[in-house]
Amino acid sequence: ESPLLINHLCDQIDQTRCRVIRPKNPSLAILKGALMYGQNPKKIATRISKYTYGIQCYNPFDPSKHPERLKEIVGGKEKCGKIFDKIISVGEQVMLGQVIQKTYIPSYPESTGATLPIFRSSDPDPKFTCDEEELITINV
Numbered sequence: 604e605s606p607l608l609i610n611h612l613c614d615q616i617d618q619t620r621c622r623v624i625r626p627k628n629p630s631l632a633i634l635k636g637a638l639m640y641g642q643n644p645k646k647i648a649t650r651i652s653k654y655t656y657g658i659q660c661y662n663p664f665d666p667s668k669h670p671e672r673l674k675e676i677v678g679g680k681e682k683c684g685k686i687f688d689k690i691i692s693v694g695e696q697v698m699l700g701q702v703i704q705k706t707y708i709p710s711y712p713e714s715t716g717a718t719l720p721i722f723r724s725s726d727p728d729p730k731f732t733c734d735e736e737e738l739i740t741i742n743v
């Protein structure tokens with residue numbers, strides 16, 4: 604709605620190749636969409652993921668794949684403990700009610716619970732959690 608924003612966009616875009624189209628009542632269009640969604644959430648059946656989401660997990664340490672600085676000894680074995688295990692990729696279509704199942708094995712056989720740090724990244728294929736944003740930790 605901002606004339607300043609529209610003018611700035613028009614100045615920045617090559618108008619011979621691309622036109623800036625502005626709806627008559629943009630706020631009303633957003634409000635109508637929100638009302639339609641509130642009345643029937645199934646109207647929006649899919650969403651596109653803005654980020655890649657995953658959890659941090661341990662894998663056997665492989666010197667050809669993992670940096671030495673990430674090597675840990677867990678249960679007497681060499682592990683890489685900062686692996687980004689991808690659940691959803693950036694740009695991936697996610698269906699309403701879609702279920703994604705993954706199985707994880709505790710690092711220690713005597714474990715009775717686990718902590719699952721969930722991360723997000725703008726990288727479509729992150730390898731390690733070191734440089735990514737941790738969103739939440741779930742204890743199970």
